Amino acid sequence: MSSTLGVLSDAERLFIVHGVQDDLRSDGRACEDYRHVQVETDVVSNTSGSARLRLGNTDILVGVKAEMGEPDPGRPKEGKLEFFVDCSANASPEFEGRGGEELAIEVSNALQRIFNSRSTLDLTALCIIPEGQCWVLYVDVLVLECGGNLFDAVSLAVKAALFNTRIPTVVVTADDEGQQEIELSDDPYDVKRLDVDNVPLIVTLSKIGHRHVVDASWEEELCSLARLTVGVTQKGTIAGLNKEGSGSLDPESIYEMIESGKKVGMVLNSRLKEALEKEENSKREKIGFLG
Amino acid sequence: MPTDSRRVPGPQDSRSPHWYGKHATRQEGDTRPDGRGDHDLRPVYLHAGVVSQATGSAYIEMGQTKVIAAVYGPREIARREEFTMKGRLCCELKFATFACRRRRQHIQDNQEKDGALIVLQALEPAVCLDRFPKSQVDVYITVLQDDGSALAAAITCAAAGLADAGVMMYDIVAGCSVRQCGERQLLDPSVGEELSQEGESAEDHGMVTVGLLPSLNQVSALTLDGHLQQQTAVQAVKTCIGGCQGIYPILKDCLVTSTRKKIPALDPKSSHASTEGQNGQT
Structure with missing residues (x-):
């Protein structure tokens, strides 16, 4: 993944590695500091929920569309979540055509992994008629700019968009012959929302030299051979974990990385919740893409 | 759903009758359905050199899970790209259409692509990629039957295939899975344990x-699906590492056997005493 984003000279690499060793990175952060995050919800009017997120130079737009479909035969009483990631050629010329496909699959699999568990999102709330109809939430992720730490940014944006998602209320009535009919509420404000408290966020820990950093910029990603993407919930549970990159890791350092991932993830979760609630309660004018 | 226009597709919405049956649930008890203890591996059978066309190959059985891997290369990169000093490792993972309870499609689905990537990243650190510049090594893995821990079996099998192909490696790779159910840790789970609720x-x-x-x-x-507390996650990783250490001797044994077969001078009849020395060579 990182090789598509450019090259780094040996001197630059050494500078970054030494900086990380002394807990002072090239942009002045410590090893466990995040960059500034800007998040705005409800930015695309044609969606059920949307969010735009900037993390450093990484720019993500997420749209959630709720449609009705049939549930999986194995889980007849649950709705479905589908993730699609699109690395647009805006982000990098390498993504043109099918170039971004591999990265897109990696990201959507990472999302799939953290949403895999039943305790993440109450999918039974998305059921309309058991074994008949359910809500299918299409979560479309558009990568507008790639400035490092894509996984974390995408998971933050997805959680924000799900927080913002409003699903119209439908009423199921049975007519005289026992046929079930679905009726959509006329009131556009008659909606239900999702409980996103248990939705995990991804924290990527990149191993650089003998230490690890969170929220690596793209230069730092080039210096790192092995990364650990850790899904962390608000309560600090580890929800999904994957090692990425072409390097290997020492067991001891894995345990350390999981621990710091948990610590950072919990803070990140509570900050995001704060920010989303604050945004919703304030009557601030939308900035959109002009900001 | 992606379809292959060259194949005659089956009915679009057919379903396995198993969906309508009751899922077998495990009884509460100390032993597992196959009588193992929680931290026991299933019997493993590993054999290298099963595909004569390939540079190297291996076949593994872990209980009823059966995986075959073939390695081709190092060979020239098909579509010549930039010059690279490092070789390239490519990995393809495919479940046979009849390998699982539900029928799989011929086209690689997302789960298979994800598995291929995990296997690739598991093998990459082990292979001396700088020893074959400008060329690539292809690893093709087919899961013939999935009875749990297919990914772990694929990792072990692919590594044995690579070693059998004579690709230079720093070390072999052993794979192992653990299923965490509440307090219990089940090493090398079978498919029933994987799917059990x-x-x-x-x-x-x-x-x-x-x-x-x-x-x-x-x-x-390292991949983890599900929800675990930090301490449990660390413990599960440790259990997995223990399981991998248990598979290591089997891997070594298999490679010694296949190497002996290739070199007539090392025929087992003529040299019994040199077994100890051979172990280090792999």
């Missing part, structure tokens, strides 16, 4: 797969 409501439930370079003690693959 026991402990789904408990705080800790999930599946961990680890790829280990045993003699360097480095973890080259």
Whole structure:
């Protein structure tokens, strides 16, 4: 993944590695500091929920569309979540055509992994008629700019968009012959929302030299051979974990990385919740893409 | 759903009758359905050199899970790209259409692509890629039957195939999975244990797969699905590493056997005493 984003000279690499060793990175952060995050919800009017997120130079737009479909035969009483990631050629010329496909699959699999568990999102709330109809939430992720730490940014944006998602209320009535009919509420404000408290966020820990950093910029990603993407919930549970990159890791350092991932993830979760609630309660004018 | 226009597709919405049956649930008890203890591996059969056309190959059985891997190369990169000093490793993972309970499609689906990537990243740290510049090594893995821990079996099998192909490696890779159900840790789970909903409501439930370079003690693959507390997650990884260490002797044994077969001078009849020395060579 990182090789598509450019090259780094040996001197630059050494500078970054030494900086990380002394807990002072090239942009002045410590090893466990995040960059500034800007998040705005409800930015695309044609969606059920949307969010735009900037993390450093990484720019993500997420749209959630709720449609009705049939549930999986194995889980007849649950709705479905589908993730699609699109690395647009805006982000990098390498993504043109099918170039971004591999990265897109990696990201959507990472999302799939953290949403895999039943305790993440109450999918039974998305059921309309058991074994008949359910809500299918299409979560479309558009990568507008790639400035490092894509996984974390995408998971933050997805959680924000799900927080913002409003699903119209439908009423199921049975007519005289026992046929079930679905009726959509006329009131556009008659909606239900999702409980996103248990939705995990991804924290990527990149191993650089003998230490690890969170929220690596793209230069730092080039210096790192092995990364650990850790899904962390608000309560600090580890929800999904994957090692990425072409390097290997020492067991001891894995345990350390999981621990710091948990610590950072919990803070990140509570900050995001704060920010989303604050945004919703304030009557601030939308900035959109002009900001 | 992606379809292949060159094949005659089956009916679009057919379903296996198993969906309508009751899922077998495990009884509460100390032993597992096959009588193993929680931290026991299933019997493993590993054999290298099963595909004569390939540079190297291996076949593994872990209980009823059956995986075959073939390695081709190092060979020229098909579509010449930029000059690279490092070789390239390519990995393809495919479940046979009849390998699982539900029928799989011929086209690689997302789960298979994800598995291929995990196996690739598990093997990459072990292979001396700088020893074959400008060329690539292809690893093709087919899961013939999935009875749980297919990914772990694929990692072990692919590594044995690579070693059998004579690709230079720093170390071999052994794979192992653990299923966490509440308090219990089940090593090398079977498919029934993987899919069982026991402990789904408990705080800790999930599946961990680890790829280990045993003699360097480095973890080259690690994936966790589900929800685990930090302490449990660490414990599960440790259990997996223990399982990988258990598979290591089998891997060594298999490679010694296949190497002996290739070199007539090392025929087992003529040299019994040199077994000890051979182990180090792999």
